[in-house]
Amino acid sequence: MPSVDRGIREASVNGVIAHYPLVDFAAECYDGSYHSVDSSDIAFKLAGSSAFRNVAEKCGPVLLEPIIEVLVTTPDEYVGDIMGDLTSRRGKVQGLDPSSGRTTVKAMVPESELYKYAATLRSITQGRAHHTRNFAGYEPAPHEVIEKVRAERAAERS
Numbered sequence: 001m002p003s004v005d006r007g008i009r010e011a012s013v014n015g016v017i018a019h020y021p022l023v024d025f026a027a028e029c030y031d032g033s034y035h036s037v038d039s040s041d042i043a044f045k046l047a048g049s050s051a052f053r054n055v056a057e058k059c060g061p062v063l064l065e066p067i068i069e070v071l072v073t074t075p076d077e078y079v080g081d082i083m084g085d086l087t088s089r090r091g092k093v094q095g096l097d098p099s100s101g102r103t104t105v106k107a108m109v110p111e112s113e114l115y116k117y118a119a120t121l122r123s124i125t126q127g128r129a130h131h132t133r134n135f136a137g138y139e140p141a142p143h144e145v146i147e148k149v150r151a152e153r154a155a156e157r158s
Contacts, residue, residue: 007048
């Protein structure tokens with residue numbers, strides 16, 4: 001059993017979507033036998049690895065992407081532009097908090113879409129807004145993102 005477990009764990013490191021590690025799964029080995037001549041540690045390890053690869057693709061795995069909570073504090077005249085920019089980055093605006101001529105926009109945005117966001121924010125607001133970021137969790141990536149990641153990983157490997 002320890003050898004089968006080791007094979008499964010090693011196979012999970014090179015997951016089934018773009019070779020990213022597979023997390024949050026359970027595997028159960030409920031039957032097996034041992035033969036004194038044909039059985040070895042490596043044979044059970046390979047059996048576990050092979051079984052994992054055969055089953056993992058059939059289970060419908062998803063690629064998770066990190067989601068960042070973004071808080072943008074801006075003068076009121078730029079709120080519409082900020083919300084439009086966040087939405088164009090696949091962000092989901094969670095709320096607005098107006099306070100004496102300034103508004104704080106709260107949004108959940110995929111981390112991959114926040115590349116060079118500070119420069120864009122300065123450009124949109126003429127340097128009059130600021131933002132903070134906090135990790136919020138993971139969500140399944142859309143199909144387009146998964147295909148893009150697969151293509152990038154394939155290019156890296158070749």
